[in-house]
Amino acid sequence: INPKPSYRRILLKLSGEALMGEEGFGIDPKILDRMAQEIKELIEMGIQVGLVIGGGNLFRGKGLADAGMNRVVGDQMGMLATVMNGLAMRDALHRAFVNTRLMSAIDLAGVCDTYNWASAISLLKSGRVVIFSAGTGNPFFTTDSAACLRGIEIEADAVLKATKVDGIYSDDPMKNPDAELYNHLTYQEVLEKELQVMDLAAFTLARDHNMPIRVFNMNKPGALKAVIMGNDEGTTIDH
Numbered sequence: 001i002n003p004k005p006s007y008r009r010i011l012l013k014l015s016g017e018a019l020m021g022e023e024g025f026g027i028d029p030k031i032l033d034r035m036a037q038e039i040k041e042l043i044e045m046g047i048q049v050g051l052v053i054g055g056g057n058l059f060r061g062k063g064l065a066d067a068g069m070n071r072v073v074g075d076q077m078g079m080l081a082t083v084m085n086g087l088a089m090r091d092a093l094h095r096a097f098v099n100t101r102l103m104s105a106i107d108l109a110g111v112c113d114t115y116n117w118a119s120a121i122s123l124l125k126s127g128r129v130v131i132f133s134a135g136t137g138n139p140f141f142t143t144d145s146a147a148c149l150r151g152i153e154i155e156a157d158a159v160l161k162a163t164k165v166d167g168i169y170s171d172d173p174m175k176n177p178d179a180e181l182y183n184h185l186t187y188q189e190v191l192e193k194e195l196q197v198m199d200l201a202a203f204t205l206a207r208d209h210n211m212p213i214r215v216f217n218m219n220k221p222g223a224l225k226a227v228i229m230g231n232d233e234g235t236t237i238d239h
């Protein structure tokens with residue numbers, strides 16, 4: 001008999017960059033398919049999965065604004081980029097025979113559903129993956145904020161932030177070989193040590209609502225499942 005998973009409902013945050021693989025831009029279908037398989041395993045275990053996808057592989061509002069574009073317009077492009085990633089992820093999940101619904105915080109009739117809290121909850125309960133795209137629907141926010149917001153709304157047990165590194169380190173592990181990987185941190189410790197977990201708006205939202213954050217390496221095969229099974233994987237941040 002398998003040990004019981006430590007989470008019942010999760011909010012998984014995938015950055016746009018996680019989808020682009022080696023390419024440096026756009027979407028790598030191989031990566032998408034691998035992630036779809038890993039998510040499928042969770043669904044088969046009875047875990048309810050909400051997904052927030054970033055858009056940084058396509059557009060970032062701030063980058064466009066730094067180059068002279070109006071920030072609000074740039075952020076709207078960024079939010080639409082997250083919808084494109086969401087469409088690609090929904091397609092990958094459907095091809096893996098995983099029932100999935102794509103919602104957008106911005107109305108896009110004919111393309112996907114508009115975000116609706118009550119529908120999202122009932123879809124999650126019936127075993128559908130729900131992808132929350134277009135971030136919060138507002139400029140000047142990030143998809144990390146969207147992940148914490150949706151995570152709190154759907155009463156997820158944790159926000160799982162997929163990254164390219166194993167978790168939160170005391171220093172940049174690429175530059176400092178002595179950098180230490182933390183297994184557990186409190187919200188307070190993250191703020192005191194000024195550790196980079198996510199932007200402050202997202203982080204304080206999670207803290208104020210006691211939403212645990214778990215940072216782990218999505219490039220490491222099996223890491224997502226290890227996190228779910230309560231193994232010593234990644235860094236957990238809570239109170």
Ligand code: UDP
Nearest residue numbers: 016054055056061075078135136141142143
């Ligand atoms: N964005 C936004 N509001 C939100 C979420 C995202 O305006 O609530 C825009 C913003 O321009 C951002 C872009 O969408 O740069 C892509 O999101 P993000 O940078 O968070 O993606 P990630 O870094 O996770 O790939």
